[in-house]
Amino acid sequence: MDTQEVVRLPKLSRVAVCGGTHGNELSGVFLVKELLKSKQGEDRNSPILVLSNPEATQRCLRYLDVDLNRCFSRDALNSPLSDSPPYEVLRSRELNTLLGPKGSADSVDFVCDLHNTTANMGLCFIAYSDSDWISLHIFRHLQRCLPEISMRYINFNLPPDEAYSLDSVGKHGFAMEIGPQPHGVVRSNIYTTMKTAVQHMLDWIHLFNSGTVFEGGLVDVFTLVKHVDYPRDCKTHDIVAAIHPELQDKDFCLLNPGDPVFQTFSGETTFYDGNESLYPFFINECAYYEKGIAFSLSRKRCLNVPAVQSQRNQSNEL
Numbered sequence: 001m002d003t004q005e006v007v008r009l010p011k012l013s014r015v016a017v018c019g020g021t022h023g024n025e026l027s028g029v030f031l032v033k034e035l036l037k038s039k040q041g042e043d044r045n046s047p048i049l050v051l052s053n054p055e056a057t058q059r060c061l062r063y064l065d066v067d068l069n070r071c072f073s074r075d076a077l078n079s080p081l082s083d084s085p086p087y088e089v090l091r092s093r094e095l096n097t098l099l100g101p102k103g104s105a106d107s108v109d110f111v112c113d114l115h116n117t118t119a120n121m122g123l124c125f126i127a128y129s130d131s132d133w134i135s136l137h138i139f140r141h142l143q144r145c146l147p148e149i150s151m152r153y154i155n156f157n158l159p160p161d162e163a164y165s166l167d168s169v170g171k172h173g174f175a176m177e178i179g180p181q182p183h184g185v186v187r188s189n190i191y192t193t194m195k196t197a198v199q200h201m202l203d204w205i206h207l208f209n210s211g212t213v214f215e216g217g218l219v220d221v222f223t224l225v226k227h228v229d230y231p232r233d234c235k236t237h238d239i240v241a242a243i244h245p246e247l248q249d250k251d252f253c254l255l256n257p258g259d260p261v262f263q264t265f266s267g268e269t270t271f272y273d274g275n276e277s278l279y280p281f282f283i284n285e286c287a288y289y290e291k292g293i294a295f296s297l298s299r300k301r302c303l304n305v306p307a308v309q310s311q312r313n314q315s316n317e318l
């Protein structure tokens, strides 16, 4: 056996599980409500449970005024407030007070933010870095525990200041994105996958805090390269095509130059004109029509993750 160096990391004492950051992504909404019923206050080790956007959740909307999950970059959190700020801008500051302040020593150790997608993506971790060993080890743990679930690790590759989503408020964290599930709908299989994954994640954190050594190993990471918009009418800006049937539901299947990507409403096929084969994801995500994203493209890379163990005594270790 090789003698891997073990990276020692601080314990994860304060952990948050958030749902309803998008109020119509119902697996996370109902899972957080369920966990709130059974766990809150009973166990010192239980996570902080947060319904992130209660107003939007009550109305089963993604958001009321602006997308809450785009409000957590350093600039967005610190810019002066207008006279009548959007609801989600105020809410993002409340959440930053509860779980942050982002980037400070006081921020929680770990945030898992629960999301659903209408795309056929299985279970995805979405993170900003490819060197957050905590998130990568939790991902490996879930792969071991749930071999029947297709699982991918997506890296958006942004510096912490520019990271804009709720999970970026913690010292570690990721969005757990599961699909396909229509927004405003809860499907039992998707809900159960999320519930089981969250339980295994919390189990890993408990084992880590108890001093378990987790062996290193390889993880495939999909790093965002670019977003692709729908073809649009240059005057009206209306979309003029839908995702091609041969691309629909083929998230994480390699897209090669010349492959069909769109079918116009007049019946013509358009083809991928890039010169590099890449992996598409978020194909035909309902909520991204407004963002001008028909699908995103990523590059796959195999990453070597070191062994980790929690620091025995954080004050002595320094």
Ligand SMILES: [Zn+2]
Pocket (backbone or CB within 6 Å): 021, 022, 025, 114, 115, 116
């Ligand atoms: Zn979402």
